[in-house]
């Protein structure tokens with residue numbers, strides 16, 4: 139009686155250290171029906187990360203050649219390192235009818251909204267700035283001066299919340315609750331009467 143829902147593109151964004159990678163990893167375990175695009179980055183691998191699963195880790199030169207040949211849907215220089223979305227992965231997943239989840243830093247979300255007007259965008263926040271700082275400190279992947287920059291940038295990025303469709307709080311020790319809300323958003327979007335092409 140009703141046509142099947144169109145595949146959707148879901149953008150997950152938020153300040154550095156808020157837990158985007160942790161949220162995506164957990165959502166991936168819970169929702170094998172979703173296609174998670176593997177972001178390419180020029181940053182160094184962090185302990186426990188797996189090439190091709192968490193990210194494609196490439197040199198700056200390779201990344202720049204991908205930019206030049208148009209292989210990236212969106213890319214940004216984030217804290218001195220490139221991050222970008224390989225276009226081919228998104229096109230292939232959508233053409234198979236899969237819903238696609240993208241991890242995009244706040245500055246790139248505008249670009250993707252412009253390129254793909256039907257995207258669903260979600261901004262992840264911590265319950266407080268102190269909590270965001272605590273997470274960055276406990277991750278131990280940046281020196282102190284770089285952490286300070288990230289916290290300042292997080293303040294600026296939070297000014298852009300209104301451009302996002304949803305905001306979800308990732309509370310300390312309650313990752314699963316955040317992930318459940320994210321899954322509920324995706325499911326509700328699939329039930330809309332007015333379907334938008336991702």
Ligand SMILES: Nc1ncnc2c1ncn2[C@@H]1O[C@H](COP(=O)(O)OP(=O)(O)OP(=O)(O)O)[C@@H](O)[C@H]1O
Pocket residue numbers: 152153154155156157158159160161273274276277308309310311312313
């Ligand atoms: N709900 C939570 N409770 C406690 N710790 C958390 C929670 N969510 C994430 N973390 C931890 O906080 C740290 C930062 O998370 P993560 O690396 O996923 O952030 P990110 O947003 O992907 O950061 P970046 O943009 O810098 O890559 C990690 O050590 C992660 O394990």
